[in-house]
Amino acid sequence: MKILIAGGGIGGLTLAGFLQRNDIQFELAERAPAWAPVGAGIALAFNPMRLLRELGVADHVEAAGHAFTRGVISKADGQPISDADLSDLAARRGPTIALHRAALHDALLTAISPDAISLGQGVEQVAEKSEGVEATFANGATSNYDLVVGADGINSAVRSSMWTDVDRRYSGYTCWRLVVDQASGVNEPWEMWGRGRRFGVVPIGPKRTYCFSTLNAPPNSDAMRNIGLKRFREMFANFGGAVPGVLAALQHDDDLIHGDLEEVRLQSWVNGRVVLLGDAAHAMTPNMGQGAAMAIEDAYVLAEELASDQPIDAALSAYQSRRMPRVEAIQRQSWNFGRIGQWESGLACALRSTLFRLVPASAATKRLEAMLAAPI
């Protein structure tokens, strides 16, 4: 079986690692000429951590990151409305780890033979031919495969080549991510909810803090893309907690990594001998911190099905049936949670604070645990 993995992000690298463990040959083509993972920090809950342990890279991830024992949601001024003690959950299921994305890539790369990876090798398009799936690369070269896996992210070229019916929607809010030297007082993840905007701080190892912020805004806005530090600081000027320290620590406009938050839904992730995983198949809003987790689970399940004794088509179909209902439920929950987080009217925000104070954080944690611990 000749397999091409298009994209060496979190999903593509995890798939490569699991295929290698199962002695299945593959080639991985990554568009970027060198590893320079876009983004800032990332949190990995116990569900992907369990799989990364199976892959043999969890120790690297834990050593590079920070384990949570608590998660707080507060009003913009820093007054908590939900304060979850996660220590029991961590003891039962294992910790949630937050780390820099570059460190996660480094950890995943330890599970893959470098010979299988081609950097600077963008996949332009794929097409089904009688002799297999033909992939055309950015340098004009073509090659045929028995199976192509599109792990090439939300703007997937593999998906564009073979899928026409793509439901891609903008969430209504845009996002900036950044990393600063450790902000004082940030020992646990803390998300502050204002009116139509949020600011989150997450420790990622001993010396650094990852932050994300959102704002209700029109899609694809040049004003948001080129916001600049001055305007960015003004937007979050009335936030308390660690935010003033973070805003003061920013030095350059390009410390801010901007992107609109969108979702992708498809009727099917399989088209002949081409299959999608991760954001290419089902990009989701980041409100549950589960996008990469789902890409890692996809990779695990796809490798398991490909390694079992069955025809490729049956393996692809089993992959989709095992993954789609779970991913769609988490995607939906993330979308709904984000909408509440982005409420703008003063009355709605006051109601939101009251409701969050009334529901014990332990009940929300139990519900989340049940969802994430379900067998995959």
Ligand SMILES: Cc1cc2nc3c(=O)[nH]c(=O)nc-3n(C[C@H](O)[C@H](O)[C@H](O)COP(=O)(O)OP(=O)(O)OC[C@H]3O[C@@H](n4cnc5c(N)ncnc54)[C@H](O)[C@@H]3O)c2cc1C
């Ligand atoms: C603000 C924000 C915060 C988030 N926080 C979390 C979190 O805390 N926890 C979590 O689990 N998830 C989180 N996510 C989601 C997570 O980042 C994504 O779901 C995850 O990165 C998807 O992995 P992927 O491998 O599918 O795609 P990507 O990470 O996008 O990787 C795609 C790869 O393919 C390459 N590529 C692209 N096009 C081509 C091509 N044509 N040919 C070859 N290679 C190509 C790219 O260079 C890249 O390396 C967050 C997302 C956002 C936006």
